[in-house]
Amino acid sequence: MKLFTAFKLACFGLWSNRYRVLSAMMGVVIGMFAVIVLTAIAIGVKDTLMKQMGSLGAEQILVMPGRVLDTANGQKDLLSGLTSVPSTLTYEDAKAVEDVPDVKTVTPQLETVNFVEYEDKTVQSAIVGTTDQYSRVQHAKLAEGRFFTKEEQLAESKVVVVGNNIHDSLLGKNELPEAEEGSSTNVAEPMSWWKRLLNKILGEKVSAEETSLVGQSITINEESFEVIGVLAPNATLGSSTDNNVVMPIETALATTDMKNLTKMIVEASSLDAVDEVDGAVFNALSANHSEIDFSVVKQDQMLGALGKVTSILQVMLVGITATALLISGTGIMNVMVMSVRERTREIGIRKALGATTIEIMMQFFFETLLLCIIGGAVGIGLGYAFIEVWNGNIEIFALVLPMWAVKLALYTSVAIGSLVGIYPALKAASMKPSKALRFE
Amino acid sequence: MIDLKDVRKHYRSGNLKSEVLRGVNLQVKQGEYVAIMGKSGSGKSTMLNLLGTLDVLDTGEYKLAGKSVHKMSRGKRVRLRNEEIGFVFQHFQLIPNLSVFQNVLLPLTYGRKRLGKKKARVLALLDEMGLLDKKNQKPDRLSGGEKQRVAIARALVNEPGLILADEPTGSLDEETTESILSLFDRVHEQGATIVVITHDQEVAERAGRILRLQNGVLV
Numbered sequence: 001m002k003l004f005t006a007f008k009l010a011c012f013g014l015w016s017n018r019y020r021v022l023s024a025m026m027g028v029v030i031g032m033f034a035v036i037v038l039t040a041i042a043i044g045v046k047d048t049l050m051k052q053m054g055s056l057g058a059e060q061i062l063v064m065p066g067r068v069l070d071t072a073n074g075q076k077d078l079l080s081g082l083t084s085v086p087s088t089l090t091y092e093d094a095k096a097v098e099d100v101p102d103v104k105t106v107t108p109q110l111e112t113v114n115f116v117e118y119e120d121k122t123v124q125s126a127i128v129g130t131t132d133q134y135s136r137v138q139h140a141k142l143a144e145g146r147f148f149t150k151e152e153q154l155a156e157s158k159v160v161v162v163g164n165n166i167h168d169s170l171l172g173k174n175e176l177p178e179a180e181e182g183s184s185t186n187v188a189e190p191m192s193w194w195k196r197l198l199n200k201i202l203g204e205k206v207s208a209e210e211t212s213l214v215g216q217s218i219t220i221n222e223e224s225f226e227v228i229g230v231l232a233p234n235a236t237l238g239s240s241t242d243n244n245v246v247m248p249i250e251t252a253l254a255t256t257d258m259k260n261l262t263k264m265i266v267e268a269s270s271l272d273a274v275d276e277v278d279g280a281v282f283n284a285l286s287a288n289h290s291e292i293d294f295s296v297v298k299q300d301q302m303l304g305a306l307g308k309v310t311s312i313l314q315v316m317l318v319g320i321t322a323t324a325l326l327i328s329g330t331g332i333m334n335v336m337v338m339s340v341r342e343r344t345r346e347i348g349i350r351k352a353l354g355a356t357t358i359e360i361m362m363q364f365f366f367e368t369l370l371l372c373i374i375g376g377a378v379g380i381g382l383g384y385a386f387i388e389v390w391n392g393n394i395e396i397f398a399l400v401l402p403m404w405a406v407k408l409a410l411y412t413s414v415a416i417g418s419l420v421g422i423y424p425a426l427k428a429a430s431m432k433p434s435k436a437l438r439f440e
Numbered sequence: 441m442i443d444l445k446d447v448r449k450h451y452r453s454g455n456l457k458s459e460v461l462r463g464v465n466l467q468v469k470q471g472e473y474v475a476i477m478g479k480s481g482s483g484k485s486t487m488l489n490l491l492g493t494l495d496v497l498d499t500g501e502y503k504l505a506g507k508s509v510h511k512m513s514r515g516k517r518v519r520l521r522n523e524e525i526g527f528v529f530q531h532f533q534l535i536p537n538l539s540v541f542q543n544v545l546l547p548l549t550y551g552r553k554r555l556g557k558k559k560a561r562v563l564a565l566l567d568e569m570g571l572l573d574k575k576n577q578k579p580d581r582l583s584g585g586e587k588q589r590v591a592i593a594r595a596l597v598n599e600p601g602l603i604l605a606d607e608p609t610g611s612l613d614e615e616t617t618e619s620i621l622s623l624f625d626r627v628h629e630q631g632a633t634i635v636v637i638t639h640d641q642e643v644a645e646r647a648g649r650i651l652r653l654q655n656g657v658l659v
Binding site (some may be wrong): 005009016019189345346348350351352353354355356357359417432433437 | 489492494495513514518519521523527529533534535537538546547549550551594641643
């Protein structure tokens with residue numbers, strides 16, 4: 001059997017029917033694109049969540065308002081905490097936790113939403129009151145300026161560090177050219193990805209007059225605050241600091257009506273002490289509360305719960321992609337069966353001229369296989385390009401494409417091609433030349 | 441070249457059995473030009489399919505170039521068809537998405553000859569048929585006469601011992617018919633054995649011997 005001849009004939013057959021082949025190939029292209037992109041999303045989301053939760057550090061313990069229930073297998077059901085009562089955690093609770101043995105630091109956080117004014121600009125922002133440890137604990141890097149010190153915190157200094165998005169909005173950097181002149185009130189929302197992409201293409205509009213607020217005064221709740229630093233962009237899933245204005249917790253308590261903590265990060269003195277500190281923090285807080293309306297969660301518990309969530313996500317994605325591939329495979333088989341029918345006379349001619357059953361079968365089998373492999377390669381290429389464009393322009397989370405996903409997609413396209421190619425190939429090969437030649 | 445002995449063939453349609461060939465005997469010598477005539481439904485096409493090994497006989501014997509076709513496996517029949525038989529059909533049976541050159545090359549694609557020789561052979565034949573300038577054209581750009589000349593070139597490309605033609609001028613006008621028949625004369629003069637199946641008396645008269653198929657028997 002001349003395999004190479006059959007392969008050449010298959011290539012030629014595909015080229016001769018290229019327009020029909022293109023439409024059939026779309027199924028595989030979309031299927032493989034889905035495999036690549038959905039896998040990259042699943043892995044990317046998992047990595048980002050794990051990184052964020054992992055960024056707490058193994059020695060850190062999160063104290064949250066609301067009661068996080070335990071599941072039957074002993075894991076923390078993090079979602080149950082979301083439906084709990086409003087926060088009753090206070091700065092006094094944080095101070096009580098500071099006295100727990102083996103606690104290294106406690107970083108409480110107060111949060112509210114308020115308007116921030118600078119000259120004629122007013123921007124809605126999340127006001128965060130916290131300690132000097134915030135930037136370290138939140139991994140919030142500074143783009144410029146500095147963070148406030150312990151002394152400034154205790155002295156209730158009216159200093160703030162602003163998030164990147166707030167900084168740019170107050171300076172008008174986030175406004176698109178067509179924004180109305182008269183409008184002076186902006187709502188500070190993270191710029192949508194397409195606007196960022198557009199800005200990248202057109203060149204971001206940067207104010208020529210002012211490029212930094214450091215050293216300037218802004219107004220919050222009719223109180224004047226000095227901007228001492230700007231946080232670097234930190235757009236990550238759910239915990240971006242881009243829209244925050246961070247001030248010392250003592251200042252926040254004195255100048256705003258914030259009283260209850262949104263969370264508290266407790267750092268144990270060593271990894272070995274985490275379990276002990278976890279229990280002691282719980283006991284210390286329980287002494288201050290009449291009921292258990294807070295939760296103390298260790299990093300490993302959080303990672304365990306997240307791992308389960310992301311595993312469910314991955315299983316779901318596998319199901320979706322398998323369905324997409326099944327549909328595209330069936331589509332290709334139908335197209336190839338139709339192709340065999342349309343080319344009945346051609347098959348008859350080839351057989352009359354000396355083509356063997358195996359040669360006809362191999363030609364049609366290779367046609368389907370090639371169609372799936374080429375479609376798979378195009379789908380993988382498009383998926384890769386999509387991931388590159390996403391990662392280059394969208395900061396919310398990075399898509400991660402592992403090599404195994406590329407191999408899986410390629411092997412799957414070969415497997416689909418092999419499976420769905422058998423039936424049309426057998427159908428073509430089994431034709432009687434005398435009948436096929438008479439086919440109208 | 442051809443030796444048929446008491447060949448019978450029937451087709452079945454549901455419960456109905458239709459006996460198309462009822463004991464055909466035929467001997468055709470090497471280099472002979474034979475025409476088989478008959479009315480519609482007389483079994484001409486079945487005869488051509490059996491002679492061309494496109495179908496198998498029920499009973500009887502068929503020897504082609506000294507080889508017992510009726511005893512051959514399917515694979516050997518395919519090889520024999522490729523190497524020993526050239527077909528010329530009424531409706532040309534060219535593959536529409538292949539060029540003239542590729543259509544003529546097709547029997548060699550499935551044969552055993554070397555590529556260099558294959559190309560040279562195709563080009564020589566196209567030159568002989570006056571089609572060299574059209575070698576890259578698709579069949580739909582050709583006239584009926586040109587298409588049939590391509591089909592004849594394809595039938596000759598493997599240098600077969602037997603040319604089987606099924607109503608070769610059935611789709612052509614009078615003038616083109618004459619040029620195609622002249623081509624058959626030329627091929628015959630070069631030593632090929634030709635069997636033409638036709639219902640056209642004028643076409644049959646170009647052959648050296650005319651046979652008539654009536655009710656499944658040659659008379």
